[in-house]
Amino acid sequence: MNIKKTNWPITILLCIGALTIIFPLYLTFVIAVKTPVEMAQSIWAFPKVFHFENFIKAIEMTNFFNAFKNSAIVTIFSVVLTVLTNSMVAYAIARNMHLRFFKFLYYYFVSALFIPFPILMLPLVKQMSSWGLDNVVGLIFLYVVFGLAFNVFLYVGYIKSIPKELEEAAIMDGASTWKIFWKVIFPLLSPMNATIAILTCLKAWNDFLLPLIILVDKDDATLPLVQYVFQSEFSANYNLAFASYLMALLPMIIVYLFAQKWIIGGLTRGAVK
Amino acid sequence: MAKKHTFYVMTIPAMVLFFLFQTYPTIQGIFYSFTNWKGYGDWEFVGLDNFLRFFRDDRTQHAYSFTFGYSILSTILVNVISLFVALGLNAKIKFQKTLRAIYFLPNILSVLIIGFIFGFIFSHVIPELGASLGIGLLEKNILGNPNLAWIGIVLVAVWQAVAFNTILYLAGLQTVPMELYEAARIDGASRWIEFWKITFPLIAPFFTINVVVAMREFLMAFDHIVALTNGGPGTSTETISLLIYRGAFQDGDFAYQSANAVLYLIAIVLISVLQIYFLQKREVEL
Numbered sequence: 001m002n003i004k005k006t007n008w009p010i011t012i013l014l015c016i017g018a019l020t021i022i023f024p025l026y027l028t029f030v031i032a033v034k035t036p037v038e039m040a041q042s043i044w045a046f047p048k049v050f051h052f053e054n055f056i057k058a059i060e061m062t063n064f065f066n067a068f069k070n071s072a073i074v075t076i077f078s079v080v081l082t083v084l085t086n087s088m089v090a091y092a093i094a095r096n097m098h099l100r101f102f103k104f105l106y107y108y109f110v111s112a113l114f115i116p117f118p119i120l121m122l123p124l125v126k127q128m129s130s131w132g133l134d135n136v137v138g139l140i141f142l143y144v145v146f147g148l149a150f151n152v153f154l155y156v157g158y159i160k161s162i163p164k165e166l167e168e169a170a171i172m173d174g175a176s177t178w179k180i181f182w183k184v185i186f187p188l189l190s191p192m193n194a195t196i197a198i199l200t201c202l203k204a205w206n207d208f209l210l211p212l213i214i215l216v217d218k219d220d221a222t223l224p225l226v227q228y229v230f231q232s233e234f235s236a237n238y239n240l241a242f243a244s245y246l247m248a249l250l251p252m253i254i255v256y257l258f259a260q261k262w263i264i265g266g267l268t269r270g271a272v273k
Numbered sequence: 274m275a276k277k278h279t280f281y282v283m284t285i286p287a288m289v290l291f292f293l294f295q296t297y298p299t300i301q302g303i304f305y306s307f308t309n310w311k312g313y314g315d316w317e318f319v320g321l322d323n324f325l326r327f328f329r330d331d332r333t334q335h336a337y338s339f340t341f342g343y344s345i346l347s348t349i350l351v352n353v354i355s356l357f358v359a360l361g362l363n364a365k366i367k368f369q370k371t372l373r374a375i376y377f378l379p380n381i382l383s384v385l386i387i388g389f390i391f392g393f394i395f396s397h398v399i400p401e402l403g404a405s406l407g408i409g410l411l412e413k414n415i416l417g418n419p420n421l422a423w424i425g426i427v428l429v430a431v432w433q434a435v436a437f438n439t440i441l442y443l444a445g446l447q448t449v450p451m452e453l454y455e456a457a458r459i460d461g462a463s464r465w466i467e468f469w470k471i472t473f474p475l476i477a478p479f480f481t482i483n484v485v486v487a488m489r490e491f492l493m494a495f496d497h498i499v500a501l502t503n504g505g506p507g508t509s510t511e512t513i514s515l516l517i518y519r520g521a522f523q524d525g526d527f528a529y530q531s532a533n534a535v536l537y538l539i540a541i542v543l544i545s546v547l548q549i550y551f552l553q554k555r556e557v558e559l
Contacts, residue, residue: 005365006366007366009302010361014366015372018376022387024391025378028390031393085287088287089282089286096280102280102284105284112291112295113536116538117493117514119299119535120298121303121517121521122312122521123297124294127301141294145290145294148291177279202380206381208385209495209518213518215497223383224383224386227389228499228500229517241389242321242393245390248386249383249386252382253382254383254535263377264374264377267437268440268444
């Protein structure tokens with residue numbers, strides 16, 4: 001092995017490139033802690049005093065904690081239900097692909113990858129409201145369903161790579177299919193469960209279109225929807241708007257800072273499949 | 274045979290939910306595209322009227338040409354940039370972990386909120402910068418100009434999409450065996466030749482995935498358009514998704530927009546199939 005020296009030109013270029021990512025976030029932060037007067041002096045200068053009262057006002061205006069609670073409920077339930085239901089159906093499919101029914105089911109689910117959402121958007125809105133699902137519960141159902149196509153694709157590919165011998169040994173011991181799934185297969189799926197949990201979490205937390213068209217009650221609004229709804233009221237005061245944006249972005253950024261390696265690993269696993 | 278029975282039971286929850294919330298509304302969408310339903314009240318069949326109206330409707334045609342133009346340009350930019358970033362991140366560099374973490378960050382952020390933040394950058398920060406540097410071109414908000422607003426849309430889309438595509442390329446680069454580079458270097462190959470003869474052919478499958486994934490995302494663009502321009506000025510940056518949403522929910526053009534969505538479905542399927550076909554053919558030839 002020849003140990004190469006650090007490539008400084010590339011390091012410097014990448015650092016400059018990274019500024020284009022850091023700058024908008026830096027800007028969001030400094031605007032969020034300034035007053036309109038300070039902002040008139042300079043938009044991007046680092047503030048001398050942090051005006052944290054902007055956050056308090058933004059919390060009151062947008063009912064932040066309520067929106068946070070809605071986003072958290074939607075995200076947690078979507079992730080748990082997605083991992084449970086999607087892995088189960090994928091296991092049944094992966095182990096029975098030689099049977100016509102399961103093969104059909106596989107292509108039936110995966111074909112949805114090609115169906116653009118707008119085609120079902122309009123009837124779906126009518127359906128959700130007439131079934132009383134134009135709320136947080138309905139949203140959770142939809143995230144579980146709309147992830148299915150891609151998740152089944154990932155899970156089936158992964159389960160096929162798990163040797164059947166483990167299950168056969170369990171069958172010898174008289175374990176039922178349910179028991180095999182929960183005790184043998186599901187734990188082995190952990191890396192893929194993590195990948196799918198991350199993908200579902202990002203989707204459910206950041207999604208804007210579904211909450212926009214499905215939710216009726218203002219109290220059900222999720223964080224992105226709240227930012228949209230309050231846009232017009234914020235227009236007079238950018239500092240409050242940016243304080244609100246920052247609070248909506250922060251939970252994910254914090255999670256990312258702590259679980260960054262894990263998240264990137266999970267996304268890569270999904271990609272390489 | 275109790276075992277097989279259980280497998281069928283396992284498929285029931287997903288299958289029922291999928292049919293109710295995916296297939297059933299899709300069938301309805303296709304069905305209503307042949308009617309004149311407004312989203313409420315009575316309706317009757319109108320045959321292919323909605324589809325024929327598409328060819329007389331400038332607004333819809335503009336949405337298609339804008340969406341395709343924007344998607345193709347963004348796909349090219351994203352793939353070029355993220356390939357360079359991935360090559361850089363894969364090289365022997367300082368602060369590798371920190372830089373990777375920064376470059377992946379946009380992937381976890383809400384597109385809508387990013388759109389709002391960039392909207393402010395285009396309307397306030399860049400004009401102020403232009404004024405202080407005396408560059409007249411930058412002094413006006415590009416999002417307010419029907420001929421330039423697309424640039425802002427493309428920039429934000431690319432800014433965010435580079436993150437995920439870089440993850441994919443980096444995963445691809447890590448599958449390339451180092452020995453190949455060492456062999457090439459002994460043969461005196463330049464960096465340029467190394468890239469085109471070794472790296473690129475070996476990560477070609479990742480190139481295929483990236484182009485297909487990126488293009489699909491861009492063709493569906495909605496969130497950041499709403500945040501940046503809301504389709505404006507006028508309808509100059511209106512994408513197909515946004516048009517269907519507005520046409521159906523704001524203008525009550527439910528049936529016509531259903532037909533529009535059916536055409537959109539056909540376009541997306543055709544593009545995806547063509548892309549996979551041509552790009553995979555290239556992979557084999559390489």
